[in-house]
Structure formats: C-alpha cells, structure tokens
Amino acid sequence: MANSIRFFNRISQNLRNISTSSPKNDAWLSKIFVRKIEPTKESHSRMLSDKEIVYALQTHNFRADSKNNYLKNVKNVLDWINTQEDLSSSVNLVGSWTVNVGDQDQALHLWKFVGGFDKIDSYNEITANSVEFQKLLLDQGKLVRSRHLQYLLAFSYWPQIVAREPKNIYEIRSYALKPGTMIEWGNNWARAINHRKNNDEPFAGFFSQIGRLYNVHHIWCYEDLLKRKETRESAWRSPGWDECVAYTVPLIREMHCRIMVPTEFSPTQ
Template identity: 50%
Template sequence: MALLIKRFSSLTPILRCNVNNWSQKCINNSVNIRALHTTDTRCESEGWLSKLLMVRKIDPGRESHSRLLSDTEIVYEMHTHNVKPSSSDTYLNLYEKWTKELQTKNSNAELVGSWSVDIGDQDQFIHVWRYKGWRLASEVENYIKNDSDLTKLSKDLLPHLRSRQNQFMLSFSFWGHPEAQVNNSMYEMRSYVLKPGTMIEWGNNWARGVTYRKNDAVAGFFSQIGQLYVVHHIWKYENLFARKETRESAWRKPGWDECVAYTVPLIVEMRSRWMSPNQFSPIR
C-alpha cells in the first residue's frame, strides 16, 4: 500500500503539468473554438436537433425577408379594438361612421374587412385597412390626426373601448391580396407568434400548404410594425361543421401533414378567433 501511494505521489506533478497545459490551451483557443462551433453547426446539413424539430434550413439570401415574402408595395393595417360589453352596438355604429367619413374624404384608405369576434376574444372587433404603399399609409395617418371630423368621431369612440392596438402588415405573395366578396360566410383568423428568424421557413412551407386549401383562403399577413414575427391567416367557412369537415379533409391530402410538421415547431404562441362579418364589411 505504501509503495502504491509513493508511486502515485511521483505522478502527481506530471498530472498537474498536463492538466495545466491543457487548461492553458483551452483558454488560448477559446475564441477559435467558439467561432468553429458556430461554423460547424451551420455546415451540418441535417443535425440531430434539426431532425428532432423537423425544421428545414432555408437560405434567406441577401434580400430583406419582407422583399422575399411579399412582391408588392401594398401595406395593410389591422385595428384590434376591445370594447366594453355594454357598448358593442354603440361602438359599431360609431366605427361605421368613422369608416365612411375617412373613405369619403381620403381615397387612399380602403377598408378590406371588418369582423366581430364571436368565439375567442369576445367583445373584440377586427378591422383591416389597405394602403398603396408606405408613403400613402403615412399620409393617411397624418390626415386622420388633423381632420376635425375624424378627430371628433375618434374621441366619441374612446368611452366605449377597454383597449385598442394596431399593426402594420404585408400580404404573403403566395396568398394574394384579399378582395371584396360576399360569401354569407363565417371567418376564422388564426394568429401565430413565430420564433424570431423563422419567417422564411414559414413562408416556404405555407407557399405549398395553402394550395391544399385555396378555396377557403381569404388572406395571409405578416407583421411589420407592432408586435413582430406575427402571422395572420384568415379562412372562410359556411359554419362550424363545415370548418370541421374542411380541416379533416385537408389531412387526407398528401403533403398537408408535412406542412404542419415543419411549421408547428416554429410557433411560440397561437390563437384562433371565430368571426362574423359586420354589415359594412366588403368581405362578408
């Protein structure tokens, strides 16, 4: 036993030396190691994490994501108004007046659609506006602030609101632009908050996915100002039963399951609103 301890003691300086040398090399090369780690990870075409999450690696190129995902200068704005339950009718009448006043005075503002939420965020109203470019969107915003009639109507709306927010968006090029239509339908808006940096993957997969349900697709937007990395898909259905049948039918089409499998891991948060069109909505 004493002999074993003696031999181990004689090796201790050597072990310490090797450990110290190894530690010093790690310190000297720490920057290179970190850099190589990033490069090596990107060079792997199919890493274990990618396979686990089923997220495709897509080269976003050198253009902005907005340019890659949308092919026009048309800008959309979504108004989301949360209304006091006792004020819904009064609010809706006032907003319709505000809408007519704005469109009568300024032809650069176009109401695309207006809905009341029936299932989801109740006592909530969604309004989508369209402008032909950022310059005109800015001009309309300034016009609303400076027109006395619109300012008065806006103030009349305030006592009936619990909260409000707006969001500027672009339309996905593969989805097309929503047009006025009378379907006597109900509408579902599915909203997704995505992981930052994943909008290209989303667009790539949904460019194929929407083809499986083109007849029901109304609009597809992604945010530019307001909460970022938000996507809104709007679908039309005759009723809740038709919604069930349509969604189940999609799963029987080859390729739909792949679209879902590749996009679900990109989502941080999602919600659905079941909506009825307001009487002054161009889409109803």
C-alpha cells in the same frame, strides 16, 4: 450497479443509432428540428411579399355594454374616410368583424393602403389635422377598453383577396413565430396553401411589419362551423399536408384562433 451500467449502455447505443440513421430516419428527424436558414442580403419582406400594399389590422376590445354604439362609431369613421378625396382612392376597408368565439367583446378591422407607407403617412397627417376625425376618435376612446394596431404585408403566395357574398364566418389563426423563422414559414406555407387553395376558404395571409413582430395571420372563410370541420378534415387527407404542418409547428412560440362574423358594413360578408 450492473443494472445501471446496462441502462447507460442502452442509452449510448440509441444515440449512436440516431447519429447514423438512414435517410428515412433523417426525414423524420427533420420534422422535429427547425431547418437551417441560409443568410440573405434581402429583407424578409421583399422575399415574402411582392406588392406595394400595406394592410392595417385594428384590434379593438370594446366595452360589453357599448357594442352597438361602438359599431356606429366605426361606421362613421368609414363614412368620413370615403368622403375625403385625398384618402378614398388609397385607403379601403377590406373586412370588419366582431369575434364570436375566442376573445369576447372584440372587433377586428382590416384596412388596405394602396401605395404603401407613403399613403399611411398622408393618412396620419390628414386625420391628425381633422377636427371631425379627432372627435370621432375621442368618442371611440370612451367605448373601448383597449386598442392595438399592426401594419402587415400580404404573403405573395396566398390567393388574391376577394370579397365574399353572404353569409359566412371567418377564422383568423394568429401565430407568434420564433425570431428568424419567417422565411422558413413562408417556404413551407407556399407549398401548404396548394392543398387548400382549390377550396374557397383561404381569404388572406399576412405577416407583421410594425407592431407585434414575427406575427402571422391567416384568415379563412367558411359557410359555417360544420363546413370548417369538414374542410380541415379533408386537408389532412391530402398527401403532403401532414409534412407541411410537421415542418412549421417547431417554428411557433404561440398560436390562437378566433371565429369572427362580419359587421353590417363589412365589404366582405
């Protein structure tokens, strides 16, 4: 009984020590708990993105025996869009990849709509009324197991998207955040990107608008896996990077990464 009393007394003393911790200890605790976000009358998208450009991320899981035919189909879709005067100036393929490490038999295609959702509405109307496009879509349906589409906005603090020359690999790191934490994520990554933007690896950073919500995608570009390893180790040696990671980890519900290789028709290689 006496031992039990002493045990609970030690627990109480430890709790008192935490509640009256020094500023240094408070800084350590702030890395564990999500910091409070102030209310705002502006939408998160307006606070995090400053461009009237919407991106569409297509994720296709193709049949294992149909990769070549599937990629030919996507190339035909791209060629059709490029021949449409009403679409070619506002709808552009940014990147096209197949997954090498991660979800196998998967392809990702990133499209840019200059003019926002108004252009997406026009695109949907034109493609819905095109017999040729609908035939391409029907053929594609026979080659895939599942498809998913997300509309995304680019984080304003990420470097501008620039097409890369061959030969590179790409890593897409996808995060499912806790609802209500997008501003906190953006505030921390606006600082974190400074530790890595001097290198060539930041390609694009997005957050979802339609589709799976509170999703973030960071796309990085590397020469190869060894260069990826060296670059990430270098970031950890940069003062302040560890704090940015510590602040953002509590915001995440789920995360995963995939290593991708560009298709032959991808604008960025």
